[in-house]
Amino acid sequence: MKRTVAAFAVLAALAPPALAAPKNPADVDGARIVAADREPGNWMSHGRTYDEQRYSPLKRIDDGNVGKLGLAWTYKLDVDRGVESTAIVVDGVMYTTGAQSIVYALDARNGKLLWRYDPQVPGENLTQGCCDTVNRGVAVWKGKVYVGTFDGRLVALDARSGTPVWTVDTVENRKKSYTITGAPRIVKGKVLIGNGGAEFGVRGYVTAYDAETGKQAWRFYTVPGDPNDPPEDKAMEIALKTWSGRGWLDWGGGGTVWDSMAYDPQLNLLYIGTGNGSPWNHKFRSDGKGDNLFLSSIVALDADTGEYAWHYQTTPADQWDYTATQHIVLADLNIDGQPRKVLMQAPKNGFFYVIDRTNGKLISAKNFVPINWATHVDPATGRPVLTPDADYLSGPKVVVPSFLGAHNWQPMSFNPKTGYVYLPGQESMAGLQAQEKPLFIPHKAVVNLGVEVPDLPEDPKVEAQIRSAWKGRLIAWDPVKQAPAWTHEYAAPWNGGTLSTAGNLVFQGTADGRAVAYAADSGKQLWQARVNSGSMAGPVTYEVDGVQYVTFMAGWGGAFPLVTGPLSLSARVQPEARIVTFRLGASGKLPPAKKAVVALPPLQKITASQDELKQARTMFNGFCGSCHGLNAVSGGVLPDLRYMTPARHEQYVAVLSGAKLNRGMPSFASVLQAKDMELIRQYIVKRSHDLQEQLKLLPAGTAAN
Numbered sequence: 001m002k003r004t005v006a007a008f009a010v011l012a013a014l015a016p017p018a019l020a021a022p023k024n025p026a027d028v029d030g031a032r033i034v035a036a037d038r039e040p041g042n043w044m045s046h047g048r049t050y051d052e053q054r055y056s057p058l059k060r061i062d063d064g065n066v067g068k069l070g071l072a073w074t075y076k077l078d079v080d081r082g083v084e085s086t087a088i089v090v091d092g093v094m095y096t097t098g099a100q101s102i103v104y105a106l107d108a109r110n111g112k113l114l115w116r117y118d119p120q121v122p123g124e125n126l127t128q129g130c131c132d133t134v135n136r137g138v139a140v141w142k143g144k145v146y147v148g149t150f151d152g153r154l155v156a157l158d159a160r161s162g163t164p165v166w167t168v169d170t171v172e173n174r175k176k177s178y179t180i181t182g183a184p185r186i187v188k189g190k191v192l193i194g195n196g197g198a199e200f201g202v203r204g205y206v207t208a209y210d211a212e213t214g215k216q217a218w219r220f221y222t223v224p225g226d227p228n229d230p231p232e233d234k235a236m237e238i239a240l241k242t243w244s245g246r247g248w249l250d251w252g253g254g255g256t257v258w259d260s261m262a263y264d265p266q267l268n269l270l271y272i273g274t275g276n277g278s279p280w281n282h283k284f285r286s287d288g289k290g291d292n293l294f295l296s297s298i299v300a301l302d303a304d305t306g307e308y309a310w311h312y313q314t315t316p317a318d319q320w321d322y323t324a325t326q327h328i329v330l331a332d333l334n335i336d337g338q339p340r341k342v343l344m345q346a347p348k349n350g351f352f353y354v355i356d357r358t359n360g361k362l363i364s365a366k367n368f369v370p371i372n373w374a375t376h377v378d379p380a381t382g383r384p385v386l387t388p389d390a391d392y393l394s395g396p397k398v399v400v401p402s403f404l405g406a407h408n409w410q411p412m413s414f415n416p417k418t419g420y421v422y423l424p425g426q427e428s429m430a431g432l433q434a435q436e437k438p439l440f441i442p443h444k445a446v447v448n449l450g451v452e453v454p455d456l457p458e459d460p461k462v463e464a465q466i467r468s469a470w471k472g473r474l475i476a477w478d479p480v481k482q483a484p485a486w487t488h489e490y491a492a493p494w495n496g497g498t499l500s501t502a503g504n505l506v507f508q509g510t511a512d513g514r515a516v517a518y519a520a521d522s523g524k525q526l527w528q529a530r531v532n533s534g535s536m537a538g539p540v541t542y543e544v545d546g547v548q549y550v551t552f553m554a555g556w557g558g559a560f561p562l563v564t565g566p567l568s569l570s571a572r573v574q575p576e577a578r579i580v581t582f583r584l585g586a587s588g589k590l591p592p593a594k595k596a597v598v599a600l601p602p603l604q605k606i607t608a609s610q611d612e613l614k615q616a617r618t619m620f621n622g623f624c625g626s627c628h629g630l631n632a633v634s635g636g637v638l639p640d641l642r643y644m645t646p647a648r649h650e651q652y653v654a655v656l657s658g659a660k661l662n663r664g665m666p667s668f669a670s671v672l673q674a675k676d677m678e679l680i681r682q683y684i685v686k687r688s689h690d691l692q693e694q695l696k697l698l699p700a701g702t703a704a705n
């Protein structure tokens, strides 16, 4: 007996002081999430509440004292690639994720690690995503923590220990490059998860699994399967009529549910946002005919059965990568004197939609940044009215916004006190040109779009011009007036998701490595602090033992720096993945930021002709550009190949043939012959020479791009 007591005493001494409400960890259920406002200290579901407003009633930190926010604690994550996770906080414990789907449970007061779970995503799978090896966070339910892994597994972990309880494979066709980057949501004991991979030729769907056992409850496909087979359900019957030919069957169709969901408990409707078409080119996908349901749509489903209720398609016949997977927010608004149950979304295509969430009817839509692909949304039909600029099937076009969208996955927030939606918007453009004949490259790490890889000129002056036209904006959008209340401009796009609070505050991380607070009503900047790396994820706030904290997930990465490397250099940050938490009066110190490499190793010889280099550039941008940056200018997340040392040049063929597959560098042995590999290397060498020329023109000690 005595010995047991002594053992407990030792354990107690080792353990941190007891949490305020010692409960079973992650003991969350639907009743608790529905009543989330009764315990505002917790953040129990992805968007805090089922309506995904990302508004916190906490107000110890407010517009009067926010200037006194100081660094409470930091926690360095394992992988310095994109961090997109929204942290969950329940009863003093934080559950969050970093790149490569690694899960962390920490003491939310001090950042002390309680457990860590690495799903060990195989290197080969790490190569099979469009936009970095990101993850947007976990869900919790009745003592378990759920994560969707980059290779498509759904894993339930014991919240106490991080040990897996069950694992299911959500991928129905392992020949295709399916990934999971989204956070699961849990409704009525069912874990809901979709997937990504449209650019790699997958068919989109969302699946519900029993939270206890992992048993599949239902699956909803977003695009039709083979017309020769009977449609899976009524929804697929409706959808099939809007597709033509059989082209999409080879390319998957797309429509992936890779991020947003929201739930209305009264209507018992689950809302999902669906992605772009696969391939992008509508002619190859569907003979250039039909709306292609349910691409780029908001679809309402019965939460119990997954049965189709209604849909609203934001971009019929999408061919610009205008996904409608952006964050969906539910709210009750007063419109024209009437209380309306609305759903709001600002998808990539640049329109802000207010939709009646009981029936899917459009209430209003207005563009929130300048766009050129459509003039407006016709209120009678709910359809966008296209301009000739959108039609790249008839010739090359510059389309605004680009495939990165006027708004991407970075979540927005709705503050019921101001009535504004805080929207991380951006301005961008893309040069698009249809392929004449489908160029289909059979490789699990190579995207197939039916469109030439968006071109970006090499000329540094033109590049700088385009870079300066790509901007970020925090917009306080009035959804009733469909107009901005205030706007804050950033030099770079790809700023963070937003959080708004009852303290009249809006928090946002920035691409250039800051955490910022604004007054929610006026937009006045009230506070900022460095977090070193770009902070893209949605911040959260929580309270433990009467102290309010604000957490930013820092970690630069994702589509912008990976794919459009040179354009992302306006952010001027290095990838450095870290959880950064603030509270009033704290005075912690952030470790110094990583520095970029500036020294260029001795240059190799260029032996290829001008013509060969031109061809090599096309190959580089098609095979390598999506990770190492277009024109061999990396956004800094993955190696900038212009800086390869002579030793690296020697290993080059081995690396391209799979030597670094376990680190997420694909093998191209099956698609590139030795002479192609050498040509691509020649292009890289040429770009190192270009860089040296640029460096000569710069004052000593400055970094070129």
Ligand code: HEC
Pocket: 126, 127, 128, 129, 445, 620, 623, 624, 625, 626, 627, 628, 638, 639, 641, 644, 648, 652, 655, 656, 660, 663, 664, 665, 666, 668, 680
């Ligand atoms: C899916 C993303 C992806 C694609 C596409 C890709 N790479 Fe990589 N590559 C990586 C990653 C990740 C690493 C870093 C591996 C590590 O951590 O050591 C890498 C590393 C390399 C390296 C070693 C560089 C160094 O300094 O260590 C070379 C060389 C390279 N890649 C060349 C290429 C070429 C050439 C192509 C196109 C034919 C290409 N890569 C396409 C992801 C990619």
